[in-house]
Amino acid sequence: MMSKTLSRRERKKRETRQRLMEAALRLFREQGYDATTVEQIAESADVAKGTFFNYFETKEAILPALAEWRLGQLKEALMPERGAPASPVARIKLALRLVAADPLSDPAMARRLFAAGMCHRDIRPGRALLNLLAEQVRQAQAAGEIRADLDPIYLGGVIRALFFQQVMMWHHGYRPAPLPELLDAAVDLLLDGIAGPKWRQSP
Known part of the structure; x- marks a missing residue:
């Protein structure tokens, strides 16, 4: 049971990281790197701002x-x-x-x-x-x-x-x-x- 829980957790982490990257790339393309904020990336990925920093230290x-x-x-x-x-x-x-x-x-x-x-x-x-x-x-x-x-x-x-x-x-x-x-x-x-x-x- 524990291994299945960890597997689901890791899968969710990978999915969240992927959503953050896709959101960042889309926003960078649409409005430029400088105009894009961490808050916008997190919002576009449907996660809290703090979640972004669980995966990336900075923009x-x-x-x-x-x-x-x-x-x-x-x-x-x-x-x-x-x-x-x-x-x-x-x-x-x-x-x-x-x-x-x-x-x-x-x-x-x-x-x-x-x-x-x-x-x-x-x-x-x-x-x-x-x-x-x-x-x-x-x-x-x-x-x-x-x-x-x-x-x-x-x-x-x-x-x-x-x-x-x-x-x-x-x-x-x-x-x-x-x-x-x-x-x-x-x-x-x-x-x-x-x-x-x-x-x-x-x-």
Whole structure:
């Protein structure tokens, strides 16, 4: 009987935590991070304000948990059995598009997320994204889409850096095309290379 009670209790705790995260993400998307209060998150999740602090120390502390949750959803979205492309390179492009569309990729939110991650070292969204991209690179190498002699962690880091650079440029007004198209083009440019016919002749 005790084990069943504990099981129900743990299930309720997980459900409450999930409701808080869903409410926070919805409010951040609708009215922005700064305008959203803990009281609003708790009210939207249908819990008392004090309940919020049973799960998260501060409003900032919910950000790494949100990122971890969203990355878990991203992993599922990249599964071919869930409808993702068969091509690993196409899945890399899909991953970047999905991350860019997430409200957590807004530059202001991303800065706070980075700061929160520094305080909560058990959750590192940037590292998690790197690992996700590196795994897709490994699969692309196995499929012959990317050279197999290159370090997948290094390439994952390069792709992640290109992603963040493109998103920041977009939010700073560099918009020659829709952001998803620019992200696709950045991956294609990385794969095709930028060298001209005489680059090896340079000193």
